Amino acid sequence: MRIPIAMAVLLGTAAAALFAGFEIEHRRVFPHELLSKIDMRLSSTVLAPILPTPEIAARYPTQLVSLAVDSGHVPTGIRKQEMRGGGITSFGRDILVLPFDGKVYAASSSADIRVTRIQAPSNHIAEFLALADDPRFADYSFEAEVPRYNDLKYFRSARGHGLLASYTEYDPERLCYTNTLARLDFPAEATSVDEIEADAARWRIVHRTRPCLALKKKYAALEGSMAGGRLAFEAPSTVYMTSGDFHYDGMRSDGPGISQDPQAEYGKVLAIDIETGESRIVSSGHRNAQGLVRTPDGRLFNVEHGPRGGDELNLVRPGANFGWPLESYGTTYSNTRIPGSLSFGRHDHFDPPAFAWVPSVGISGLTVVSGFHPAWDGDLLASSLKDRSLYRIRLADGRPVYSERIEIRRQIRAVHQHVDGRLVLWTDDQDLIFLTAQALSNLDDKIAKYVHSSRLSGPVASRLESVVQQCAQCHSFEPGDNAKAPNLARIFGHRIASTSYDGYSNSLKHKSGRWTRETLSEFLDDPKAFAPGTSMPKQTIRDPETRDALVSFLQHLSMAF
Numbered sequence: 001m002r003i004p005i006a007m008a009v010l011l012g013t014a015a016a017a018l019f020a021g022f023e024i025e026h027r028r029v030f031p032h033e034l035l036s037k038i039d040m041r042l043s044s045t046v047l048a049p050i051l052p053t054p055e056i057a058a059r060y061p062t063q064l065v066s067l068a069v070d071s072g073h074v075p076t077g078i079r080k081q082e083m084r085g086g087g088i089t090s091f092g093r094d095i096l097v098l099p100f101d102g103k104v105y106a107a108s109s110s111a112d113i114r115v116t117r118i119q120a121p122s123n124h125i126a127e128f129l130a131l132a133d134d135p136r137f138a139d140y141s142f143e144a145e146v147p148r149y150n151d152l153k154y155f156r157s158a159r160g161h162g163l164l165a166s167y168t169e170y171d172p173e174r175l176c177y178t179n180t181l182a183r184l185d186f187p188a189e190a191t192s193v194d195e196i197e198a199d200a201a202r203w204r205i206v207h208r209t210r211p212c213l214a215l216k217k218k219y220a221a222l223e224g225s226m227a228g229g230r231l232a233f234e235a236p237s238t239v240y241m242t243s244g245d246f247h248y249d250g251m252r253s254d255g256p257g258i259s260q261d262p263q264a265e266y267g268k269v270l271a272i273d274i275e276t277g278e279s280r281i282v283s284s285g286h287r288n289a290q291g292l293v294r295t296p297d298g299r300l301f302n303v304e305h306g307p308r309g310g311d312e313l314n315l316v317r318p319g320a321n322f323g324w325p326l327e328s329y330g331t332t333y334s335n336t337r338i339p340g341s342l343s344f345g346r347h348d349h350f351d352p353p354a355f356a357w358v359p360s361v362g363i364s365g366l367t368v369v370s371g372f373h374p375a376w377d378g379d380l381l382a383s384s385l386k387d388r389s390l391y392r393i394r395l396a397d398g399r400p401v402y403s404e405r406i407e408i409r410r411q412i413r414a415v416h417q418h419v420d421g422r423l424v425l426w427t428d429d430q431d432l433i434f435l436t437a438q439a440l441s442n443l444d445d446k447i448a449k450y451v452h453s454s455r456l457s458g459p460v461a462s463r464l465e466s467v468v469q470q471c472a473q474c475h476s477f478e479p480g481d482n483a484k485a486p487n488l489a490r491i492f493g494h495r496i497a498s499t500s501y502d503g504y505s506n507s508l509k510h511k512s513g514r515w516t517r518e519t520l521s522e523f524l525d526d527p528k529a530f531a532p533g534t535s536m537p538k539q540t541i542r543d544p545e546t547r548d549a550l551v552s553f554l555q556h557l558s559m560a561f
């Protein structure tokens, strides 16, 4: 086995960081600085491997419903990790997407993804990137991340309707940055985004977070992925906005963590009046606060990235303080105590999260399900980047009682429910995934589960699906049902012609042996050659790959019992 040298070096330094122990980290003596740097490297290299992107499945079976998929690509041309982010919302029949490129795209389905004539407000990224060549910033790092668009939200207030956009805005004059909320008003009668044309200057700034943050000398100058910036609207005119700490946490920055500073609008959930621009801090002690949602019963929940371990779901209440960076279920990336924290792996002094993911999953979006399927309605649905899954969280009296993980195998940036009830995912591969609920049909579900777990490629998966449907015209895949033909639920490894089906031909009845990969392949290729006189007609199976997948599926079914 070949271990890449870089990996070995990283693992070695990780071990060193562990041995150095948390006293050094805690007291911030040398080599605290060095350890933190190692930590940063670890977080970006070891913990965020670049994984190949599998195909999106045609359906995702879950505990209660089957999710049918319609997916399509938004043609932004964006590939790089640091150019991701963005948000989605609904207007009229369309899903609107605001990705990194600052264009607004619209889609009512995968077959209809188009760019609109709406341009987002400027975040001054060109001026920001130019700083990399500015001698005043020679010892700053501009590599990591840059200002991003963080969310897009359609609003309808007492006075009108339109879009809200939140983004990290660089201020070229003051050389600092803010989380900015801007609005674009639509003509009162507009019902489709196709009727609207707007350039960047058409947006009005509603609020810029205070203070304007200076570029950091430690690590990256501006860490756009730590912005938060997700929105939840409450009529008539309040928008709630998460505002991340941009790694102003006392580790990747000097000074105390900004999330505990009552004057600073970072590491907070804010309430902003979109008519007056007035803002107030609702809750504090957040880290990289991501998805935010108001439930129909008026609760406000947010999800946020903890450091290693300790992604949180928080019930946001006025005055709540969730403790960051003084307390967290997470650790540094080298598994030591977070420098300056009050405890290790505990959450005793501040408001605890309503739920936490340990280890971290890279939590991202959050929505509440309503009118999707009776079995899911009222549940929260959170999405994740690193774990590439959805989590359906059942609430009882506002408290989570369980979380079902649904693996999608895509880095999901945002999850949203469209006005027509479909759930929509926005992925870091710039795909939109529309999900509708279907009843769990047993056979479809069995095939989907098998396809999902065996990681079959898309074309083979769909050929398998259709050939199994062909078998299902005669055979049942439910144990015990032998009405029209022998049931195929448990034949693998069993004796040939040994189910309770009473119509076996003499030919098959007298065949000795068991069903193995070999005998099944032989039989399926040519039933009459295998057992002359069999009443099983020859089936069209397109190619050996599909036949092998079919045999594996039959094997899988038998093992599943």
Ligand code: HEC
Residues within 6 Å of the ligand: 467, 468, 470, 471, 472, 473, 474, 475, 484, 485, 486, 488, 491, 495, 496, 497, 498, 499, 503, 504, 505, 507, 508, 509, 523, 524, 533, 534, 535, 536, 537, 539, 550
């Ligand atoms: C038109 C109806 C029909 C279709 C379609 C059909 N089969 Fe069959 N199959 C039968 C019958 C009838 C038998 C019993 C044959 C006999 O007794 O000679 C049988 C027997 C079998 C057996 C042997 C079962 C045992 O108990 O030993 C297997 C395995 C099998 N079929 C697999 C398949 C697969 C896989 C497909 C789809 C590719 C398929 N069949 C499609 C009618 C069908």
